[in-house]
Amino acid sequence: MKTLHKLSLTAAVAAIAAGTFAVADMPQEADQPTVTPRAMADALHLVMDSDRAVYTRKIVNRLAAKDKVISASEHYDDDKALVLPAQMFRYGAEMVAERAQDKPDVNFSYSLQSLWPVNKQNAPRTDAEKTGLQYVADNKGDNYYAVETLGDTKYFTAVYADVAVAPVCVSCHNEHKDSPKRDFEIGDVMGGVVIRIPMEG
Amino acid sequence: MATRNYPRLWALWIASTLLGIVILAKVLANGEDKRLFMPGPLSHGHHQIALACNACHVDAFGGGEVMEGACEHCHGEQREKPLDSHPKAKFRDPRNADRLTALNVLRCVTCHVEHQPELLKGAGYTQPVDFCFHCHQDIGDNRPTHAGLGFETCNSAGCHNFHHNRALYEDWLLRHQDEPDLLPVAERGLPARDFADVLDQLMDYPRKAYPPQPLALADADAPPAARGDAIDRDWLETSHAAAGVNCSACHQPTDAPGEPGAWIDRPDHSACAGCHGAEVDGFTRGLHGMRLAAAVGEAAKHPLAPMTPADARLPMQPDARHAALTCTSCHGAHRFDTASASVDACLGCHADEHSLAYVGSPHHRLWQQEQAGERPAGSGVSCASCHMPRVDFEANDWLERILVQHNQSATLRPNEKMIRPACQHCHGLGFSIDALADPALIANNFRGRPSVHIESIDMAKANEARAQAELQAELEAN
Numbered sequence: 001m002k003t004l005h006k007l008s009l010t011a012a013v014a015a016i017a018a019g020t021f022a023v024a025d026m027p028q029e030a031d032q033p034t035v036t037p038r039a040m041a042d043a044l045h046l047v048m049d050s051d052r053a054v055y056t057r058k059i060v061n062r063l064a065a066k067d068k069v070i071s072a073s074e075h076y077d078d079d080k081a082l083v084l085p086a087q088m089f090r091y092g093a094e095m096v097a098e099r100a101q102d103k104p105d106v107n108f109s110y111s112l113q114s115l116w117p118v119n120k121q122n123a124p125r126t127d128a129e130k131t132g133l134q135y136v137a138d139n140k141g142d143n144y145y146a147v148e149t150l151g152d153t154k155y156f157t158a159v160y161a162d163v164a165v166a167p168v169c170v171s172c173h174n175e176h177k178d179s180p181k182r183d184f185e186i187g188d189v190m191g192g193v194v195i196r197i198p199m200e201g
Numbered sequence: 202m203a204t205r206n207y208p209r210l211w212a213l214w215i216a217s218t219l220l221g222i223v224i225l226a227k228v229l230a231n232g233e234d235k236r237l238f239m240p241g242p243l244s245h246g247h248h249q250i251a252l253a254c255n256a257c258h259v260d261a262f263g264g265g266e267v268m269e270g271a272c273e274h275c276h277g278e279q280r281e282k283p284l285d286s287h288p289k290a291k292f293r294d295p296r297n298a299d300r301l302t303a304l305n306v307l308r309c310v311t312c313h314v315e316h317q318p319e320l321l322k323g324a325g326y327t328q329p330v331d332f333c334f335h336c337h338q339d340i341g342d343n344r345p346t347h348a349g350l351g352f353e354t355c356n357s358a359g360c361h362n363f364h365h366n367r368a369l370y371e372d373w374l375l376r377h378q379d380e381p382d383l384l385p386v387a388e389r390g391l392p393a394r395d396f397a398d399v400l401d402q403l404m405d406y407p408r409k410a411y412p413p414q415p416l417a418l419a420d421a422d423a424p425p426a427a428r429g430d431a432i433d434r435d436w437l438e439t440s441h442a443a444a445g446v447n448c449s450a451c452h453q454p455t456d457a458p459g460e461p462g463a464w465i466d467r468p469d470h471s472a473c474a475g476c477h478g479a480e481v482d483g484f485t486r487g488l489h490g491m492r493l494a495a496a497v498g499e500a501a502k503h504p505l506a507p508m509t510p511a512d513a514r515l516p517m518q519p520d521a522r523h524a525a526l527t528c529t530s531c532h533g534a535h536r537f538d539t540a541s542a543s544v545d546a547c548l549g550c551h552a553d554e555h556s557l558a559y560v561g562s563p564h565h566r567l568w569q570q571e572q573a574g575e576r577p578a579g580s581g582v583s584c585a586s587c588h589m590p591r592v593d594f595e596a597n598d599w600l601e602r603i604l605v606q607h608n609q610s611a612t613l614r615p616n617e618k619m620i621r622p623a624c625q626h627c628h629g630l631g632f633s634i635d636a637l638a639d640p641a642l643i644a645n646n647f648r649g650r651p652s653v654h655i656e657s658i659d660m661a662k663a664n665e666a667r668a669q670a671e672l673q674a675e676l677e678a679n
Contacts (some may be wrong), residue, residue: 010638075370075373078373095290111294155295196295
């Protein structure tokens with residue numbers, strides 16, 4: 001494996017996982033290459049997964065399923081509803097991609113995919129995605145790591161299981177007309193989060 | 202003999218070439234009109250700003266990214282969700298690297314090539330129409346209704362658009378599947394304008410200088426030389442005086458609150474923007490006012506003169522050829538009659554078949570009846586009802602108001618963009634889709650019924666029935 005942007009990894013993890021350092025006070029140690037791509041991906045996933053779990057449980061599940069004061073809808077704008085947890089996740093990923101354009105040192109991407117996607121565009125496309133999604137579905141609790149080349153760039157790619165954390169996850173997917181699988185249960189692996197970090201070379 | 206003249210001929214050739222280079226360089230560097238260098242005619246949507254090359258070619262030495270920034274400067278809002286179903290953000294993920302090789306949708310110019318009208322495949326796009334194949338080649342597997350359909354038919358009228366599908370997405374089709382051609386009377390009509398009702402919630406409104414309280418003639422603060430009976434009457438009888446907008450608000454615009462600027466006899470659109478910024482923004486994004494957009498003005502050697510009918514490519518009334526298009530061209534200074542601006546102003550210039558057919562059309566009759574007080578407000582159909590529709594507008598984080606969209610291009614092409622902000626105020630979705638897919642019906646200004654039928658809703662219903670049958674079968678099996 002070639003040398004990674006360890007400086008950028010350190011900065012990214014520091015900014016995203018901790019997010020409390022002021023640049024002016026940044027100690028010299030912050031520039032030391034101490035974070036591996038796997039650790040960075042794991043840290044990023046921890047933040048993503050926790051944020052989405054909170055949104056799913058504390059917002060959607062509570063307000064839509066329990067208190068029934070608002071609905072959650074794929075067409076949230078027309079329906080004046082909450083965005084779905086998966087949409088919240090994707091919009092965050094798109095915003096990161098947009099904002100990261102101006103920050104080449106903080107470069108990573110992530111997406112939510114599934115072997116049973118409601119939107120077929122979210123099915124795995126690359127070999128690493130196909131293998132990784134199957135692996136995390138078959139080996140619950142384990143992550144999948146690989147290196148792949150897409151276009152002219154080599155990436156460290158990590159795949160994490162995406163688990164149904166609330167009843168709304170299950171009911172929405174089981175009842176959606178475009179869902180190819182309708183027997184999900186709470187705790188099932190419904191898909192996976194794919195995180196990519198570009199490597200030099 | 203001939204050989205003795207070679208040096209002179211060479212000298213003449215070199216001098217001519219140098220002179221030509223100097224002249225061209227001077228035009229390129231300092232010329233106001235650089236169309237000499239234009240590689241081909243501009244499209245319908247950009248020819249108005251042909252004198253402002255730099256509006257798009259921001260940097261002579263910049264690459265595609267620079268040009269891309271210029272596209273987004275004017276069209277960026279249209280490329281955001283929920284207006285755009287294929288925003289760029291979808292494609293930045295590295296997993297789409299192979300797709301971008303086949304069709305780089307991150308670049309506007311991939312599909313919207315300028316200066317080469319011979320490449321146009323439709324309304325402003327130059328990409329072969331079967332480009333959907335690159336990502337959706339297996340659509341027939343997921344949508345049996347689409348099996349066997351050619352990819353050149355995807356963006357047929359009433360089916361799909363790459364960017365704007367707000368009236369065409371499947372659940373919207375299903376939600377409105379059973380609507381009649383004409384909605385019940387109680388459900389018809391345009392949303393009422395509400396600007397006067399929300400003034401107190403608009404951050405930029407100059408309420409301190411001009412409190413929204415009715416003014417009397419004695420309050421008018423114009424200098425005597427600028428006053429006149431007609432002007433006084435027009436102002437006093439209309440909404441500006443009623444809303445506390447004094448003469449100085451428009452004629453003495455200023456950046457310093459409480460300090461009126463110098464008197465301007467004929468304020469331009471920037472004065473209107475002091476209160477009607479969103480309307481002016483729309484105006485300067487559309488074909489009428491784009492020459493007055495700040496980005497265009499900064500790019501041109503000199504600020505461009507307003508658009509005139511003489512510069513238009515559509516048929517225009519001969520006697521209106523030189524009417525300069527500003528806010529007051531349509532609204533009329535001091536009177537600001539929105540009814541007149543909604544029909545009379547349009548027909549004063551436009552003389553194409555569709556425009557000429559409006560008078561006497563069913564829509565026009567409704568308009569006349571509304572104006573005569575025989576029908577309620579919002580029940581008539583003016584030119585503006587469809588081409589400058591009243592849309593929901595997020596004025597700020599807490600306020601959504603009704604905005605008259607003054608960018609008439611925003612809903613014009615593809616014309617399905619007009620369905621939700623215009624047609625569906627009175628008509629069912631299916632009728633609207635069919636009507637806008639019928640060129641003859643559009644030309645005669647909707648005198649009659651659609652002669653074509655688009656199967657979008659039929660396909661959505663078939664897919665829904667299939668999905669529900671599958672779901673029911675699975676439930677019974679379990």
